[in-house]
Amino acid sequence: MSDETNGAPERFAIGISFGNTSSSIARINPEGKAEVIANEEGDRQIPSVLSYIDGEEYHGTQAKAQLVRNSQNTVAYFRDYLGKDFKSIDATPCHNSAHPQPQESTVAFSIVDTASETPSTVTVSEIATRHLRRLKQSASDYLGKEVNAAVITVPTDFTEAQREALTASAKAAGLEVLQLIHEPVAAALAYDARPEATVTDKLVVVADLGGTRSDAAVLACRGGMYSILATAHDYELGGASLDKIIIDHFAKEFIKKHKTDPRENARGLAKLKLEGEGARKTLSLGTNASLSIESLADGIDFGSTVNRTRYELLSNKIFAQFTGLIEQVIQKAGLDVLDIDEVIFAGGASHTPKIAQLARNIFSEKTQILAPSTFTGAINPSELAPRGAAIQASLIQEFDKEDIEQSIHPMVTATPHLKNAIGVEVTSAETVEFQPLLNAETALPARRVAQYNAPKAGGDVFIRVCEGVREIKVTKPEPKPKEEKPKTEGDEDDSDFDSDEEEEEIREIVWKTEKPIAELAVKGVKAGSKVELMIHVNADLGLQITAREVGGQNAVRGAVQAA
């Protein structure tokens, strides 16, 4: 659309996923594919950690290593403190690094970040700016071109103040924030932007299992547009919870041998944490992980191994929490597991194979579980958000600032969504079937086109456009005749989970016609031909319906006025 004609310096945008634990940067490569950029150290997941020694700044993995020796001058897990006051933050993750302190209306860290001895107070915004500046530098170095704009992903529960704080920090780091996008949507976009992906209507659960927190969201994807139906957050659950299992496991082993608890000493705990995290990540790929730490406690070196089965056994409870979060968000959205077409696993902890396998068991056969262990074409879960951001950045980087602002304005984003599905009632012999064409939660205005087979003999065809609701039919595999559990109509969240007592039930989705909208007839259709039906729903709920024989001249048109 609008080209760079205003003489402003050319924008060069990347996608940034700024996480509490780690951050990633991505761009669109010349082939048009999203690609996560490695920093100078070769890391694609750059720990969101900054450390200072004698006024020198360390970033990423190097800074993370400083958590053992120089924890007081190392800042980690600061993303969620952005734009918040001291009272409302949870300081637990920072137990092992520089502690947050109140500073006017924001949070700050007291660290020695210069060559002088005296610690200075650095606000969390300033820390974020420094972090983003390093990310920007890494990207610019890699691309050989100054990066000056970015699309940054944020969790769905980021408040306006947090968004503003992040935008300001990025600006201070020399990055124009083109747009802040939600992490689950970025993940969904990363999958949908694959060349093999087709635009279909689907309901997607995005499970973003991070380092210190986990989020889940239900997205309705309708014609390539996303709406968030529900979100759930767990601020204690994450990779760190799994690390804790590993740490406790090894600590117990150490106590058994040496009678001292390495966790009691801060440095021992830090070492164990660092190595434990490594071991946990190894277990996501291999079946065995070894761990060796020099001078863990009392100068004793420690080395041990753990296998995956053991780990999975120990972590069962945590895994259940992860799957519980997913079930919780589906329930919150008023949906059933059967409604979900796709589950996208994002975030570092999603590499854990067992979590995806457990999710596999929850969902039906037709649901795709997009995680490395269940789907071969899966994208690295850690890279989903930055990729999505990079895709969005490439889409909007040529827009004017004003254009972007107008496009993401609530005037544009707030749209009516269909309450019930719209489809065609197909009556053949005795059975009446409902074929949905526009699904519920489709943003309006919307338009769909479908082709249906004409009756074998040809002739006149009758089309009945109706509103339909889906119901969950539970069938008991007893020899007795099929028994239908009638549901209250239209109330979709009435799907009971607690009915799996004695025998395995077969649960399936059935569509039921709710109310007819329009009837039309296409006359003189040839045998073996097809009938094309186009339904256009206006934002005011008015409909335009057109039906014609494929290749035919005469179309039957009609409009249904809004209620």
Add this chain to the structure above:
Amino acid sequence: MTSVQVVNVSLPALSEGWSAEKDFKAVGTLSAATQRNLEAVGPHFLAHARRKRHHRTFSEDERIQAQQNVKKTEDEEDDNISEDEDPMMLSRDAKDWKGQDHYAVLGITKYRWRATPEQIKRAHRKKVLRHHPDKKAALGDRDENDSFFKCIQKAHEVLSDPVKRRQFDSVDEAADVEPPTKKEAAKNFFKLWQRVFEAEGRFSKIQPVPKLGDDNSTFEEVDNFYNFWYNFDSWRTFEYLDEDVPDDGESRDQKRHTEKKNANARRKRKNEDTARLRKLVDDCAAQDERIKKFRKAARADKDKKRLEKEAEAKRLAEEKEKARLEEEQRKKDAEEAAKAEREKNKKAKEAAKNATKKNKRVVKGSVKDVNYFADGEASASQVDSVLTDVELIMSKIDAEELAGLAERLTAAGKDAAAVKNVYAEEAKRLVGAGKLKEGETKTF
């Protein structure tokens, strides 16, 4: 954008007895919608935003997008070079590369010096694709003549090297714009001359080159424009027209001679060019109505100033004259006053003189009246001594004292003792004042 779903179910046949106007019957309405926030992400959302912002329907938006896409490819096509190739040019010999128009060879004559390196690169590529000898061979053209391909290579060599390109641009007469004649310029001065200066401006070391402007340009703008062109700093060189310097080591003299000749030729051409440009600017300035306008305005301004100045001078002269007259009057008055004073003084002096005379007479008379202090007839010697003393005293005292003395003497009347007393007192006073030595007066 909307893909067609193919649903593999058969629609029912029309039942008997169903009928509706135009085969369509609305039988219900949709349930109320739920308001939700769309996530502002992804290409489909952007399409939605576009439709919503511009109030387009699906089909309108599709049409507009399609049109834009078509336009884009057209632009690209436009960028690419599709100029006809002159058969004469195709048969050129690459050896005569100095005589060829490199831009024409690459088919970018409409850009010439404006062509970006990118355009040159693309144009070259396109030409190569068409004229490469291998390609010709593959097309079954048995003609081994690849001279035009060499021309293309040479053109690319010249145009892709910034230094060589400048040398060629310097002598690229096809890019020059002829200055308009007076008649033409009278009608369309700004447009025609602007084109000339735009073309000449390509040689400027200082970019951007000021614009000729229009009728409404301010004096500064016009002044700036002509100053720029009169002090034009050109990078134009004429190396391109150099004679080839023989490169064999044998005839060094010949080589030097040629080099010298070339240097002279370059200098001469450069001077000619400078003169040409100067004349061009002169011509333009001569036709420029704005300069006349400004000059007229300046003259009016000057006249106004001169008049003002004259008025001022006149006023000053008048003032001066007035001052002078006043001064004269003052002097005259002063003189008259002085004269009167003098006369007054004179009169006073005369009066004083008369008074003194009178007093002297009184003083002299006083001694005479008392018979020179002599009882009876005074002897001549006594008269003489008294008179001498009186003369002495009179000579020692001034007019006022004399008046006082005369008064006292008058008061003394003809009493000899009193008169003598008066004299004695006077003599004593004079002695006291040191004007008279004691014993100088004999009588008193």
